[in-house]
Amino acid sequence: MSTTPSSAPEPTGSATRRRFLAVSSVAAGGVALAACGGGSGGGGGTKDSTLPGIGNNGKIGGGRRGDAADQLFLAGFQFSPPTNFNTFAGAPAWPAANNVAQYVYETLLRFDIVSGELKPGLAADYKVDGTSSVSLTLQDGVTWSDGTALTADDVLYTFQLGKIDPTLTVASFWVEADDITASGDTITVAINQDRKNVDMILQQLAVQFILPKAVFEKVASETGNKLASWETTELLGSGPYTLEKADQTQIILARNEKYWGQKFYGGLPAPTKIIHPIFKSNEDGNLKFQNGELDVMQQFVPQIWKMWESGKPVGTYVKDKPYYVPGSMPMFIFNTTRGALADPAVRRAVAFAIDYASIAETAMSGYSADVQASLIIPGGAEDKWFDGDRAKADGWSFDATKAEKTLTDAGYAKGSDGIYAKDGQRLGPWKLITPQGWTDWNAALEIVAKNLKAIGIDAATNFPQQAQVTTSVANGDFDMCCWYVSGTNPATPWQRFSDVMSNVELAPLGQTAFRNYGRWTNDQVNDLLEAAAAAPDDGSKKQALTALDDMYRQQAPAIPLMYRPDEFFEFNASNWTNFPTQANDYAPPMFRGAGNDWLFKIKKIEA
């Protein structure tokens, strides 16, 4: 593993597609809290062990026999037959989708969600020059899996694709960057001097897969620069694995025995193959996982502690509640253009009315810590920006009487139907929307609807299909919705403030917005955001972020409902041990970014 010291937060970015998948099984994570240890139980051929990185109950399995003993079974990323491995397609198959895992394609830098560091990837190190440029040096001897060299040319071409076809996700790089140049193995990114947003640049460098120029140049000419339309079942990457086989039931990656990074990572990864079986639902996968037929996965399991309490060698990064490292916060977003929702007092009253503890305990199966009145996630990579005292002092928490008081203070009075109203403007009927099947969000909104009805706001849930909700949210065609904003990455919390509050290029109702779906307006917020983005040092950055957070609490354009992990990371030590855990924290509990570190370190159990 590398030790290039660097401190910068991490990218999260364009994870929408895979987040859709991940989210359909969502749950939340939080900071370490109460204790609720792994129980013990007998059975299933598991034996006690003192090895690191094993089940939360201290058990391991007996190992597999035959070829399967050297293979890693993984799930939670692909739920439909893989048809297209074009990373730019609408829904690329795993692992070609951007920023899911560095198994075939790799990125220049790799984000660590626990420490907030940017670790070296294809780039051996990086240097930030104030707010003017970022320069990176490529690792020595990097090759594609066909043996040809990966050069600075490939890197430049990858980012230039954003100019060749501006509809690609990589195009957002050019919002923040002016230019990208290379001299030998050194690549320099000139930062857009109007925005000076270093973190967003680093975020891009940490999520964008570097692609082979030779392949994509051909594709660009064949498709007339419409790269998203290209269909392929082949993958040429620089990573430790190659795509061996993909069919209706599984995707198989085979180890690249000539991987360039053997020196850098200290050898080849342990599994000879990575096999991702394709399940129709979470439940199928969870069952296989429980039985040890999957080694590691990214799926929501309600009450996962029952697995180790019943004696299975199942483990999570954090041994006690909330078991996962928090990495994202689903937001309850108000459409501030609709009636009384334009009134901050109403929005704050709603914030007081919601029983966050219930949501964390039931909808999120206890995987979320107490939600704070802030757009910064306490704990993990963002903790250093969080000001807990201010969040408590002028924020909110569940208090129904305070909610009603906020409304009456603002001049609202209950009508004969038990619903508050002011000047003929009734609080409701409002619909709370989120996609059907995103079960924890569905359950959370059910709880919110009940809470709101209890204090005298007329609200009911409605769960249309995902595509419909996506359009409604982006077009501002909703009353209130539960939707996601940036998860922890090198550019958060700034990026999250921008997602929720930014008035830059504010899309009118009926047109697609990419941020601030609630169309909340304010004439100071853009300046504050700019100041925070361009802050030259951590001190002034924290000050600017706190100012933004203060404004957020006053205005409450959206409310966090819970914290959930960026990725669920759970393992079954029935064939492999030495998975990363809090006590064995050589790698972060993730699949993307720095999450490939543990692939090189897990150890096979000899059957």
Next chain:
Amino acid sequence: MSTPNVSSVATADEATAPRSNPFRSLNFSARFWVALGFVVLVLLLGVAGYFYPTSSSEKVGSLYDPPGNGLLFGTDNFGHDVLAVLMAGTRTSLVIGLVAGIIATTIGVAIGLLAGYVGGWLEELLMGITNVVLAIPSIIVLILISISLPKSTMWSLAVVIGITSWPWTARAVRAQASSVATREHIDVARLSGARLGGILVRDVLPYILSYAVMAFVLQVSGAILAEAALSMLGLGPAGADSLGTQLHWALAFQAVASGAWWAFLPPTIVLTLVSFGFLLLQASLDEVFNPRLRRGKRKQMKQTQARRLAEAQAAAATRPVGGERAGVGAGRARTAHEGGRS
């Protein structure tokens, strides 16, 4: 009505048993009482919700607390008392079933009567429409309509189910109505100047009323199942508990995999009881209304015949000389038995 078709010899003690009981004379079989028992049980469960101390939206525990601690069935994924939710859900499901059943039966009977009685191009048209609707799988129509509804409440759901499940009733009623339409009393009514509506309601409907009642019972049970199917897909009434939404949440929160049987078994059992109870009720009502299906009859015949045989034998034994009379009695009994079978 249901007296066995036995001629008058040796009637004295036969009359005392079956005829003295009015229910017996309606020929309600044991199966009817069992079915009624199921249905009443479910009704009671629904009504009991009004007296149960815990509200179905009150959080009394955590995610899937097992039974115990004063909670008969533990808690569901929201931490609500499963028993309270079950009672509220049963009530909602019954109301949806009843409303949808009334709507479907009304539409079906109206269209069937009109088509069957009037005949001609109107019949062709109505039955054409009915056949088209019948050919489209109603669950698909149901899902499509439910998805496009801006807001789903139990009433909208009941209406949607009602207006998609009438076709088979219409077809069956049409067949019966067109047979009734050829009878003489209809001619009499027509000659005496009765209007179409009057004839349909007063002269045709009564003849198929028994059938309509049975169709209604089936529609109710079908609607309850349709609601459960829709709700399990997540298209159930927003903010209301029903048996289907209960199953939906149990599925969504993987109750089966978590071993939380108390979250999905109770609604499943109640649903089974409802549909089984209503089906059984329909079948037993059929026996009441349709003389050909009377079950008790054959048994009664056999009993009668056996008794007569015994009497005859007894008579023959006591009066070996008077063989002629005994022979006559036995012969009659056999004849009656055969007649009853045909």
